[in-house]
């Protein structure tokens with residue numbers, strides 16, 4: 235009988251005030267065990283204050299081939315950056 | 329190294345490449361990282377699975393020679409330190425299996441291939457740890473040699489592999505320093521203890537040099553792996569660096585490297601040294617090293633004895649999920 239445990243992605247908040255960040259993955263039978271295992275492997279040296287785990291299968295991801303349609307339009311909109319606007323030095327800090 | 333003599337597939341001259349293959353090679357040449365969902369040549373994928381899988385197996389099997397001394401460490405503090413070190417190695421195995429899994433192979437498949445003798449692990453872990461000083465020598469030399477190889481691999485072209493290497497390298501320097509600290513204590517101890525440290529160095533020196541694998545300056549496999557940036561340095565380059573780094577460390581301990589041919593070569597700015605016995609290396613790879621059978625037995629036993637736990641926990645999780653869904 236094959237009983238391969240499902241794969242989980244692990245996210246850790248390094249310090250209060252920061253976002254959770256993806257740190258890796260692991261196998262575990264349940265969410266509780268995934269958190270236990272994540273504690274054991276990914277926070278052995280004070281790396282975190284909070285753990286999220288999510289089944290890898292439940293993650294929807296963009297495809298590399300979508301890179302153009304998804305991200306190209308924002309390249310064309312340079313006016314979204316403050317540096318697009320020339321403000322004379324005399325105006326002072328803005 | 330932890331991955332020795334990995335055969336690579338699909339070496340092609342640029343004019344034989346398909347447009348896709350050419351674009352892929354260009355990305356690598358520009359220093360871009362390849363990510364799991366990106367297009368990649370089949371040979372790149374297969375070679376990486378072989379290399380990362382072998383590396384992962386080495387981390388896991390590598391726990392055995394050190395685990396041998398956890399219950400016999402000379403002090404409680406040394407026992408705690410060694411336990412932490414061996415736990416780290418289990419983690420290294422996990423990071424690497426995870427990286428391999430992004431290439432479309434499952435961890436159980438990789439384990440199955442190891443247990444069936446279809447995949448290898450590093451030759452070094454087929455040598456026994458006979459005394460406590462061996463634990464010092466392993467941390468100092470074996471982890472030291474691993475670091476030589478793993479530091480450049482942080483820049484390897486495959487993203488998940490490179491990221492696993494970054495995590496691993498952060499933990500390795502603790503490993504090497506704890507080993508060297510054992511050697512310092514032994515070398516400064518009684519004459520018997522110092523002799524034990526020397527004996528450990530004598531037995532681990534050449535097997536450590538073998539970790540880098542035979543010279544590959546003429547190997548087509550290595551050339552392909554280097555073009556793909558899944559191998560960064562030649563075996564000889566890394567071995568030379570290792571010797572040059574280790575000689576002064578041995579001198580500081582007052583221990584002697586067991587090589588009458590060892591000498592500083594001013595011209596090349598490095599040491600001349602004797603090669604290990606490569607016929608011994610090939611014998612160990614074939615399964616005829618001092619501990620090959622014992623290591624495989626231990627892995628098979630762990631896998632089989634753990635089956636009821638893996639299955640039981642899975643059954644329990646499924647039952648609870650079903651009960652939860654029925655609520």
Ligand SMILES: [Fe+2]
Nearest residue numbers: 387416417420
């Ligand atoms: Fe390791």
Ligand SMILES: [Fe+2]
Nearest residue numbers: 390417471474
């Ligand atoms: Fe190691």
Ligand SMILES: [Fe+2]
Nearest residue numbers: 417471500503
């Ligand atoms: Fe290590």
